[in-house]
Amino acid sequence: MPPHERKSPPARRMLALPAVCPCEAISPGTLLASLLTLAVDVAARDAGTFPVLRRGAGEALRITRVLLAFLEELREASAAAPLPGAAVLGLSELHVAMQKLRFLLADCARRGARVWVLMNAELVASELRFFLGSVATAMDVLPADVVGASVEAQDLAKLVSEQAWRAVVRPDADDGRSAWSVRSMLAKFKSSATPHAEDVRMVLGRVGINSWWDCAEEVAFLEAELLERLEDGRENDNDLVLISGLMAFLVYCRVVLFDRVDAKKADAAVPEPMPASSCAAWTSQEALLCPITLELMTDPVTVATGQTYDRTSIKRWVKSGCPTCPVTGEKLRSAQFVPNVAVRGIVEQLLISNGASLHWQPSNKHRSAVDKTVAAFGPAAAGGVRLAVACLIARLSRGTPEEQKKAAYEVRKLAKRNVFHRACLVEADAVPWLLHLLSSTDASVQDNVMASLLNLSKHTAGRRALVQAGGLSLIVDSVNVAAKVEAQQNAAAILFYLSSNSDYCKEIGRIPEAIPTLVHLMSEGTYRGRKNALVSLYGVLQGAASIAKMVSAGAVAVLANLLSSDREDIVNDSVALLARIAEQPAGATAVLASSELVTRLVDFLGTSSSRSGKDHCVALLASLCRHGGDKVAALMGKMPGLMPTLAQRPKAAWRLPRLAAAHARARARTPRGPQAQPSSARTPASPHGPASLAFPARHRPRG
Template sequence: GFGVGRGKTEKRKFTMGREYPVVPPRSLASLCDQIAPLLPIPVFFLRRHSLSLLRKVQLLSLVLRSVTASSPSASSALCLRELHAVLTKALNLVQFCHRSSRVHLLLLLPQLSIHFHDIGLDISTVFDVLPPGFLLDLDLRENALLLRRRSEPPCDPKGDRLRHEIIAVLDELRHERPPDPEDLRRIFFELGLQNRDECDDEMERLREVMMKTEEQEPEPSLSLVDLFCVVRYAKQLLFGIECSGASSVESADWESEKEEPEIPEDYRCPISLELMRDPVTVSTGQTYDRSSITHWLETGHVTCPKSGQLLKNTELVPNLALRSLISRWCTEHSIPFDESSEAAGAGGAGTLAVINSKPAIEATRLTALFLVDQLRSDLPSARTHAACELRVIARSGSPLIRAAIVNAGAIPLLVPLLDCGDPVAEENSVTAILNLSIHDGNKEPIVSAEGCLEGIIRVLRFGSTETMRENAAAALFSLSSAAALKERIASEPGAVDGLVELVRSGSIRARRDAVSALFNIATKKDNVPRVVMAGGTDAVVELLRETDGGLAEEAAAVVAMLARQADGIVAVVAAPGGISALVWVLRTGSPKAKEHAVAALLELCRHGGQDALERVARAPLLVRSLHSLLYS
């Protein structure tokens, strides 16, 4: 890649008296031939600079191809070597301009102009110091003189004026003022961005740069994320909703949904089973995410959720070492770690960028408000398209954006799409609700919205695609993490039954989210009988021998939770192969799964009565497995 700094260029030193490897002139001519087809750069504000470079490169190619000296002097060899460095720099610069977006190049105009200017001067400098005897032919000397002529002025005036106008737009957004639509239209038309397709191409270029390079811009106003959000806002504001092809809208945004990396089990909170953002340790030595254990304690519990031991106190000690490890893992997998971003919610943790600067947040908020208004459209395709765009925005948005979408009335407008008969609209709607539910402040409004919970459950049970059912399960998982909503969700007809059905027959992702939702629901003791009656115990016991996707560990956590209540104990003991499956986990499971299995077996022995105690005692290989745990 080509790094653009503040416009300072390296002053190359021509050191004499050293031997340098010879760079053949024809190799330099071939390098010129790589540069020439890429010029001029197809943006008006770099046209003069790139045309000037094109003329120099073409002349230089003629000169180099005509050189006949087979053994250049040491000084000539040095000049050719320096020329190779200059041409390589020129090729990198031109390639950078070709793969970058127009609006990004515009904001970098002063630096790029200086780079083009200095490359031209460097080419002239090389020929200034080239020994006279190197160019024997008179025509070559005349061509070399042409290469020494003037370079273009550092900056295109019209482009510089447009650059200041873009900066003014970013400044308006930074102060939470919407930019004037007519000013925005004029700027975009002058840049050649005159329809949705051209804006989509611009966004795709910005997305590719964000994926391939680390952002090293000198000023916050040059943030690629800011520019992306401004282009997305302008696309919606200036060119409206495209009412065809709504199902493919996601291809225009950088937040395309991908397979998420598997979260290491030590980094998951034992309560929520989500990635810990603020790990804290309680008096028993167990570590939880601060928000999860705080909810646990606020609901009146006085025991450690994982071990069942009585807590000596409610002090939460930050686990800084683990937090550092989790932060490093998130960085390696491009997953935002800052707790304020809340970007690692259920059903998908990672995004390529987090919207957290003022211009990006305000541009995204304005875009979201426009899209919420489009959900009121009479056109079904417009509503579907708006739901899809909101789905994408909510996935990577800040808490402020997610809250703004819900406060603007999005949930009641998304609910009808959950049962509209269009699979694309239904999938976009349930996924948008999932992504909005990541923000804790949105959970209550989502559950309270008329028909919303019912609609999510309908998609969970009868959705026409696997992705719809997966995202419905993830939405229930996310919503059920709120302590005040566990009972309301569990009491909704079909909720627990639908989750149990998915545990039995869903995809790996669907089963994982369904098991996690059952765990959240079961942490409320009054919900345990509902899980048992729906056949949840048998379903999760069957997963204890599962080897794919870490399901055995999550299933063991649910069994351990159920075993804390009398109804759950009876169900675990009665489940076909339940005790032997727990022993199997003791022998073959992960460390976390083994802890859950031991906790479940301990509860059966303590509170399951004589029958349960005898069944556990008779389990084959139990003693050997316990001994192995003690000495491992």
């Protein structure tokens, strides 16, 4: 697999400032060329792009531009006389400082991270002072014969050193007031007090958040920070409380201050790529290849011997029974692998310069942990979310059509993940008002309302609120009449979640249009619509009456057609639903009415690679034998491919004792066939059908 198609490691973390230290053997000329490239990258930044620490960032840019002029003088002087080897030490210090300064300034100007930089302004200012001090120190240790190459170089070196030592880098007074205001508003959230709108606008104006999409970008960045900390096992990190509080603050701002979801800016959709020149010119690409696989290292780690490998490769090497370093042959004294952030940063920059995008998502484990959070990480986050929800309910109930449209979209985003958000919405009586908006003539409002109801139906209290508000009939009708296909599919998925309660299943079954509507969606819907209809029908079928309605609605013929689908999951779900239908005599009779269908089921049992699909198929055949009698068992016993397939699945074959006996009798009557050994004891009875076979998680509806 090409390196750019493999799962890439996470990008450099915000305010993490890796640097590659040049080796001692590097030539001064090569080092100077790389340093010039770095200085050009830093000096090219616009001082107006820094919403926080504007004065300090401006000082750093001014000093960098003077340093760039000094380096250009050195380059001209080195054309006449090569730089001495003693210059490597000072130039190396400058190189490391400029790498870190470049990262720090990029973070300060990063879109989506403005509030986070504001709250960490003291830390950023401290780092900036340290880097400028490093620049001044490096200039002071440069040898006199290097600095004295020309009069201009001497003057520029002295100017860089003096300005770097004297630079005043601290958070601006407005930065301090804004950060204090944010903390004050988070304290108000804890006591459920509403912050003053002017204070909120002052903070957002300070960091340049002027639209709904700006707020959305900030929330997305903070959520990524939260998940990365969980990914690293830092569940007790104090920053989690602050990050959650800031997310709630920005959601509140997004809901309260902005009346509409404005058009997203074109430049906001594409992250600013790092310049290709940021990959040091003196770095050899061969050095970035894993010594084991000779492929580009996307997750480089360093072992105890100091060698660097791709994490997956070295872990596989050690697990294979080779506890030695593949390059040096030394025995690894420790199995600990240290991430090599410097090499990883260079690899990322190299891939970006070649047009390969880096996509990384947190593990499903930690995403699920956040999604299933029943309480906020702190009281400020809880209070902020509740205030935002209260505002949304007020607009859903009493707002203008435009306000209701935006509120429905906000509810959809808020309920998409996190159990705590759903609980807040249900407690605030969002469900009845959302059901009321289903009658809207605006297709986008219908779509947002149905998606919101789907997310809320994943919560037990949300399902109860939906049924108590009389929403079942509305949901069933929406499967047919919703303006958008997506809304129809989401309505079918809601019925699946409601079917987890037996009482709700009975209520759905009493609606005459419910099952025929789902059968029609299963027949005519898109892929996602069919998936949702299949799993919803599987959940709704709880008794003979529902199965009879399925049969009369023509479900067996539809499922027979779906068995020829090119989507394996659709075929498996169809077999599972047929197995549930065949649990009742009427359903088994409808399946047996098509001899071709039975033959196809036997073929499916022999060719399917799905374990759950085969289990459902065996249960289906067992139900057909039980309800169809000895004639059916004898007919199936003559099918040549059935028993060899069952013989490969001994745990499933015991479900078909009648079929096994019929098959033995059929083979005994065959002159050239081997005689089957009769069973000495009848296989004990077992629960038939797929009632004990639940749909796996991957078969759940897609919302």
